Amino acid sequence: MNLKVRLALLFSLSVFIILMTSAISVYFLHESFRKEEFLKRLVSEAEKSAQLFFNVQGPAAEIVKQFHQNVQYSLPEENIFIYDSAFHLLYATPGSHIPVILPSSFNKAKHSQQYFLENETREGVLLSVEGKGGYILVSGHDLFGNRKGDNLKALLTFSIIGGMLFSGFLAFFYVKHAIRPLDKLKQQIDKINEQNLKERINIGRSHNEVSEIAQKFNEMLDRLELAFEQHKNFVHHASHELRTPLATMLAQTEAALSKILYIEDYRRILYSLKEDQQYLIDLTNALLALSRYEKITAQNDWLPVRIDEVLFETVELVKQEWLYANVSIDFDTVPENENYLIVKGNETLIKSAITNLIKNAIQYSKDQGVKITIEGSEAGTTLHFDNIGKRLTNEEQANLFIPFFRGNNSKYKKGYGLGLSIVKKIINVHSGNISYHSLATDINRFSIFLPANHN
Numbered sequence: 445m446n447l448k449v450r451l452a453l454l455f456s457l458s459v460f461i462i463l464m465t466s467a468i469s470v471y472f473l474h475e476s477f478r479k480e481e482f483l484k485r486l487v488s489e490a491e492k493s494a495q496l497f498f499n500v501q502g503p504a505a506e507i508v509k510q511f512h513q514n515v516q517y518s519l520p521e522e523n524i525f526i527y528d529s530a531f532h533l534l535y536a537t538p539g540s541h542i543p544v545i546l547p548s549s550f551n552k553a554k555h556s557q558q559y560f561l562e563n564e565t566r567e568g569v570l571l572s573v574e575g576k577g578g579y580i581l582v583s584g585h586d587l588f589g590n591r592k593g594d595n596l597k598a599l600l601t602f603s604i605i606g607g608m609l610f611s612g613f614l615a616f617f618y619v620k621h622a623i624r625p626l627d628k629l630k631q632q633i634d635k636i637n638e639q640n641l642k643e644r645i646n647i648g649r650s651h652n653e654v655s656e657i658a659q660k661f662n663e664m665l666d667r668l669e670l671a672f673e674q675h676k677n678f679v680h681h682a683s684h685e686l687r688t689p690l691a692t693m694l695a696q697t698e699a700a701l702s703k704i705l706y707i708e709d710y711r712r713i714l715y716s717l718k719e720d721q722q723y724l725i726d727l728t729n730a731l732l733a734l735s736r737y738e739k740i741t742a743q744n745d746w747l748p749v750r751i752d753e754v755l756f757e758t759v760e761l762v763k764q765e766w767l768y769a770n771v772s773i774d775f776d777t778v779p780e781n782e783n784y785l786i787v788k789g790n791e792t793l794i795k796s797a798i799t800n801l802i803k804n805a806i807q808y809s810k811d812q813g814v815k816i817t818i819e820g821s822e823a824g825t826t827l828h829f830d831n832i833g834k835r836l837t838n839e840e841q842a843n844l845f846i847p848f849f850r851g852n853n854s855k856y857k858k859g860y861g862l863g864l865s866i867v868k869k870i871i872n873v874h875s876g877n878i879s880y881h882s883l884a885t886d887i888n889r890f891s892i893f894l895p896a897n898h899n
Contacts, residue, residue: 447626448619455615456608463607467600474596478589479567483560485519486569490558490582493524497535498576511535519584521566529577543581545570550579625654629661636665689720748786748897749794751825752818758798759816762806769806770813776828779820787825788897789874797870798827800863801890805831808888824876824895835882844880867892 497511512535515524525542526535531550536542545561553559553570561568561583568583632645644665645658700713759771779785787794805814809831817828836844845868864878871878876894883889 448616448623451619451623452612452615455619456612459611459615460604460608463604467604471593471597471600475593478586478593482567482584482586482589483569486567486582486584487558487571489519489522489524489584490569490571490580493526493582494571494573494576494578494580497526497580498573498578512538519582520587521585523566523568523581523583525581525583527579527581529579531579534578543568543583545581553579625652629654629658633661689724693717693720743790746788746790749789749791751785751787751794751827751894754791754794755798755816755818755827758795759802762799762802766803766806766812768812770811771802771806771816772813773816773818775820776817777819777821779822781822784820784822784896785818785825786897787874787894789894793870794874794894797867797892800867801827801829801892804863805829805888805890808833810886822896824893826891826893829890829892830883831888832886833888835885835888836880841880845878 523537523540528534549559554572557572559570566583566585568581570581572579636643644662696713806812810833815830819826845864868878871892874894878892880890
């Protein structure tokens with residue numbers, strides 16, 4: 445069942461419920477009013493008959509004779525029954541079927557002056573005659589009231605059927621009109637595939653739910669296009685990085701096999717091949733690390749990590765590898781509470797991110813120096829990594845965290861352009877963020893923020 449039919453059925457069902465509820469309410473209100481009006485007529489007939497019967501003087505037979513001569517039957521199929529105080533029948537309309545009345549009904553009539561009786565075909569009222577000690581029952585058939593009720597019932601039934609047919613037509617028309625923007629959206633979406641991700645949905649000037657969906661879909665396409673572009677660039681750069689050393693190794697091997705060389709020449713070629721092999725190993729390890737970090741997610745069992753302690757330990761390890769590096773650490777803001785320097789995370793991953801940032805800052809620094817500043821606050825810890833070097837252009841800043849991207853200042857530097865990508869993924873999985881900006885024309889700053897663990 446498609447959305448159009450479902451909405452049309454829901455709309456028609458709602459109209460049916462409203463019409464049915466209204467019709468039932470109207471019918472029962474009419475029925476209540478009819479009974480009330482007929483009861484008034486019955487009471488009026490009973491009072492007149494009682495006054496006529498109990499005001500006649502003489503023997504019982506004479507009273508019954510005069511009453512029968514003077515009584516007027518103004519109700520359809522009207523029957524009159526008169527009882528004394530002992531519930532004995534004194535008079536009954538000739539040819540009528542004498543009803544069976546329980547003593548409890550007489551008691552109720554005596555208590556409330558009147559008691560309403562009803563069966564499948566007739567309605568009546570049992571009236572207690574004050575001062576006479578008797579009772580009178582007047583019953584009849586509300587022929588005109590019931591006929592009006594039947595007509596009203598038929599009218600309401602046809603109204604419901606007609607209303608349902610008309611509402612179904614309107615529901616289909618309105619739903620078709622309301623769904624039309626979604627149909628257009630569907631047609632535009634069908635045109636978009638992996639070959640034309642630059643295609644966008646026309647939002648138009650309307651500001652409704654459909655335009656909001658179209659806008660969100662366009663934003664999703666922007667992210668998908670960026671992801672596809674990054675994937676394509678990743679494959680291109682990875683292929684290039686792998687192809688170059690392999691081609692060099694093949695050329696050196698073919699050259700060595702094509703002629704007879706001295707031992708020293710062979711050793712030189714082997715050393716060169718070893719460097720290329722080590723390059724391939726390092727590159728493969730970096731790609732594996734990047735792939736591994738792509739899959740990491742935050743874990744509930746991660747333990748609290750003291751950032752400043754991890755930073756000092758990491759700096760000591762880096763200094764052992766970079767003997768001539770100048771790394772300094774300073775507190776820009778000392779937190780009021782030492783717990784603000786504690787984050788929930790993976791210590792090994794955080795050390796890896798800090799190591800990459802320190803090595804990156806040393807490698808691209810003019811004086812092999814890096815200044816690390818710690819800012820602690822209730823929100824979390826921010827680490828700034830400053831070095832003196834060439835300022836990055838706006839284009840370089842935009843592509844800074846894309847795998848295999850390397851700026852103009854890396855032409856004569858070893859590397860693969862994967863370090864910052866790895867750092868970003870590690871920081872993101874710890875719910876932090878990383879950014880770059882230049883403090884001056886020759887000072888570059890990378891900043892990472894890690895939220896504090898307040899548990």
